[in-house]
Amino acid sequence: GQQLNQSPQSMFIQEGEDVSMNCTSSSIFNTWLWYKQEPGEGPVLLIALYKAGELTSNGRLTAQFGITRKDSFLNISASIPSDVGIYFCAGRNAGNMLTFGGGTRLMVKP
C-alpha cells in the first residue's frame, strides 16, 4: 500500500520554540490533512489542504501542500504546553481513502 513517511518521530522542545514536521510520500495525493491526537482521544483535524502549493494557517499553526503533491509541512510557532500531543499527517488519493503517517510525538517543556 501507499506509504507516508512522517518526521521527526518525536520532539522535545522548550516552551516558546517553533516546531516543524513533515510528511513525504512516494505517491501523489489530492488532499493533505493534519490531525492532532491527545491522550485518550481520537485525532482531531487541524488543517486541510486541497491544492498544490497551498499555504494555510490556523492560529499558530501553518501547513503547506507541497508543489510536487508528494509532501506536506506543518509548523507551530511559539509552542505552549497545551501543544503536547501526537500530530498525524494524512493524504487522500483519487480513491478517496486516507493514508496516515506514523505520527510526530511533541513534548513541550514549560
Place this chain on the structure above:
Amino acid sequence: NAGVTQTPKFRVLKTGQSMTLLCAQDMNHEYMYWYRQDPGMGLRLIHYSVGEGTTAKGEVPDGYNVSRLKKQNFLLGLESAAPSQTSVYFCASSQWTGGETQYFGPGTRLLVL
C-alpha cells in the same frame, strides 16, 4: 450532539475469544470507518461503509468483520481474537469522502492475551 461514540473503552480478551466493538454517530453521516492504531504506524483502515447496508475492505481487513445495519451504527467484530489484534481501534464518520473531514471517536483499547 455526542458526535462519534465507541463502546467499550477498554477490553481484555483471551486468544480465540470473540467480541464486537460498537460505533455510533449522531451526525447523520453516510460514511463510517474502522481504523486500528499501532505505535509508530499511524492509523490503518480496516473496513469502511459508504452507507447503510454496505461495507468494504480497507487496508488491513483480515480477522475482522463489520456490519452497518443502521445508518448511525457501525459494528466491528473479531470472531477469534489473536494477540496481533492488540491495538487501539478508532471509529470515524464523514458526510462524504471527497474532501470532507472525518470525525473520530475516542477509541477502544483492546488487549488480547
